[in-house]
Amino acid sequence: METKTAKILDGKALASKIYQELSHRISELQPKIGRPPGLAVIMVGDNPASAVYVRNKEKACAKVGIASFGKHFPTQTTQTELEAVIQSLNEDERVDGILVQLPLPNHLDSVGLLHQIHPNKDADGLHPVNLGRLVRGEMGLRSCTPGGVMRLLQEYEISLRGKQAVVVGRSILVGKPLALMLLEADATVTVAHSQTKNLAAIAHDADILIAAVGRPELITAQMIKPGAVVVDVGINRITDSSGNSRLVGDVHFDSVSTVASYITPVPGGVGPMTVAMLLQNTVTSYVQRTSN
Numbered sequence: 313m314e315t316k317t318a319k320i321l322d323g324k325a326l327a328s329k330i331y332q333e334l335s336h337r338i339s340e341l342q343p344k345i346g347r348p349p350g351l352a353v354i355m356v357g358d359n360p361a362s363a364v365y366v367r368n369k370e371k372a373c374a375k376v377g378i379a380s381f382g383k384h385f386p387t388q389t390t391q392t393e394l395e396a397v398i399q400s401l402n403e404d405e406r407v408d409g410i411l412v413q414l415p416l417p418n419h420l421d422s423v424g425l426l427h428q429i430h431p432n433k434d435a436d437g438l439h440p441v442n443l444g445r446l447v448r449g450e451m452g453l454r455s456c457t458p459g460g461v462m463r464l465l466q467e468y469e470i471s472l473r474g475k476q477a478v479v480v481g482r483s484i485l486v487g488k489p490l491a492l493m494l495l496e497a498d499a500t501v502t503v504a505h506s507q508t509k510n511l512a513a514i515a516h517d518a519d520i521l522i523a524a525v526g527r528p529e530l531i532t533a534q535m536i537k538p539g540a541v542v543v544d545v546g547i548n549r550i551t552d553s554s555g556n557s558r559l560v561g562d563v564h565f566d567s568v569s570t571v572a573s574y575i576t577p578v579p580g581g582v583g584p585m586t587v588a589m590l591l592q593n594t595v596t597s598y599v600q601r602t603s604n
């Protein structure tokens with residue numbers, strides 16, 4: 313058996329550290345501001361995975377002292393009703409962050425709802441105004457998953473300046489904003505996607521490889537430059553030959569960790585960082601909204 317050489321980029325441990333920092337910051341700010349930060353998670357329908365995600369977000373909020381204004385609506389709720397809910401949350405002084413948990417039932421337009429959220433309460437950092445601020449290099453709420461990847465790289469002092477970064481995946485949720493954040497950090501960035509020819513050769517050039525695809529174990533050891541840093545955003549549930557279900561990333565962890573210098577596990581890598589960044593965005597918005 314080959315030895316694993318890669319060090320683990322431990323998102324779970326860093327998320328706990330961020331929770332402690334946020335908790336400390338909130339306990340200092342709350343007496344001055346007179347209220348805790350508030351986050352409203354809107355969920356529609358009964359998707360079981362979404363229910364778990366929402367519960368985890370609310371638990372994390374409780375842990376650091378963020379008040380939850382979560383609302384759960386039945387599947388048949390209309391677009392107009394949800395727009396009215398978002399408007400009232402936009403006007404609610406106790407609420408600093410609003411997000412709509414995806415996926416939504418088919419009759420609803422998720423982008424239309426996202427546009428209704430006030431950009432300064434856009435805890436997910438996905439509103440066009442915040443994505444525009446990212447493109448322009450202006451301050452703003454940054455998307456949580458790519459923001460979490462950047463924070464993890466920063467924590468382990470992985471230098472990006474002048475490095476070749478390859479992002480596999482070009483979604484508006486992960487790949488595109490992440491490519492912009494890496495550019496902002498002075499990396500030379502290539503974005504690969506489903507139409508890319510010769511992914512293996514492009515991936516092999518990467519000093520930093522980030523996979524955000526949604527294909528179980530697509531990235532194998534042969535595609536990795538020795539010593540590269542590998543970040544796995546993918547979360548895929550697979551059933552193995554003995555019928556057991558488990559989570560795997562987009563990276564073949566066992567083989568890649570014999571070649572890479574650093575690697576994120578799945579679970580326990582980028583996933584916990586996404587929630588930590590959501591809470592951090594809520595606190596950033598709380599500070600900004602109460603200091604004007």
Ligand code: NAD
Nearest residue numbers: 457481482483486505506524525526545546547582583586
């Ligand atoms: P998506 O389906 O919106 O986008 C996938 C991207 O991968 C597309 O840009 C597509 O062009 C590209 N792609 C598809 N097949 C490819 C191939 N064979 N080669 C190269 N590129 C290919 O997905 P998403 O929302 O960006 O999510 C990607 C993965 O990340 C999923 O597994 C998702 O569950 C996971 N995810 C994890 C977190 C987290 O917190 N860890 C957050 C968001 C998404």
